[in-house]
Amino acid sequence: MPFNLVSAWNKRRRSKSHDHTDPWIYKPVEYWQLDDQAPQPPKRHHHGSSIFTLKEMEEATCSFSEENLLGKGGFGRVYRGTLQSGEVVAIKKMELPPFKAAEGEREFRVEVDILSRLDHPNLVSLIGYCADGKQRFLVYEYMQKGNLQDHLNGIGEGKMDWPQRLKVALGAARGLAYLHSSSDVGIPIVHRDFKSTNILLSADFEAKVSDFGLAKMMPEGQETYVTARVLGTFGYFDPEYTSTGKLTLQSDVYAFGVVLLELLTGRQAVDINLGPNDQNLVVQVRHILNDRKKLRKVIDSELGRSSYTMESIAMFANLASRCVRRESSERPSMAECVKELQLIIYTNAKGLGAAMAPNKAMF
């Protein structure tokens, strides 16, 4: 194609770069960009992952400085980083046992490629990875407000009111339902490690699920790692797993139910400060979830009374009780949870609206 024609088209493209409706623009542009000398925006958040070098990871985090440390989990430390493009990200530096590091590179790439193809507003985007020698890093979208558990424990700014908690529950449910639906990668994905520290919040408190599929990358049955992990996730563990040895989509539903209970009660899934019979939140409250009178006693005392209706609390507790049933076949699907939470949000808003009405009329 003559050069002039290409550059004329490029000019036309630049002048109309915001015009997505012109059918002329879309396809040819993909082709002509090859000739274009202008720097290409990196393809991120869609269609596969970016690959980073170790040097890029070091530069992004000031050589993993303490100031950039966001937290530590079962897979390693997480740092805040700034990429060369200026994009702020969270970088997970994975601590792998030596044998896994040596053999796992191909497996790691395949796994990350699959996970980075997932794209949903309620999933934390996996932007890319670095596999350099024995080191492995995962690069995620940065979530400004940190994890849900910190907010429920009051480490964040103030406690969340009931509508905010319902919104978080719905967002997390949508994220999980999307993973389970197999939409973009052809197979349903079991999260395997769903819990309140793996629900991250954006600047405007939109909930996004993180660390999906990650547990699969870790070796099973390795004493040192397993001990650390099981302790951390104990309260979320599907009781049926002990008999079948398999984590299923319904195991995620169980863990989701535990998070619903945390949102309702403000208590932790496991509280090691309590006596042996009270440590596990599910065991503690399971029997009273469908008893309205007793239910009142376990509602988080820091929830503003004017932010909830008992009707919505009862519906929410009932949903939670079904999610944590021992028999996995009796638990609802995540798609059903999404529908019910929508109804609960509607019921609460309507109930509060009705309660407000007389007040408004009085003034």
Ligand SMILES: Nc1ncnc2c1ncn2[C@@H]1O[C@H](COP(=O)(O)OP(=O)(O)OP(=O)(O)O)[C@@H](O)[C@H]1O
């Ligand atoms: N994408 C992110 N944006 C902002 N902060 C993050 C991000 N990912 C993780 N963090 C922070 O880093 C902390 C540690 O995360 P990490 O995932 O390693 O541990 P965890 O969630 O407690 O346990 P697990 O290893 O089972 O996921 C989180 O609790 C969260 O506050």
Ligand SMILES: [Mg+2]
């Ligand atoms: Mg996590």
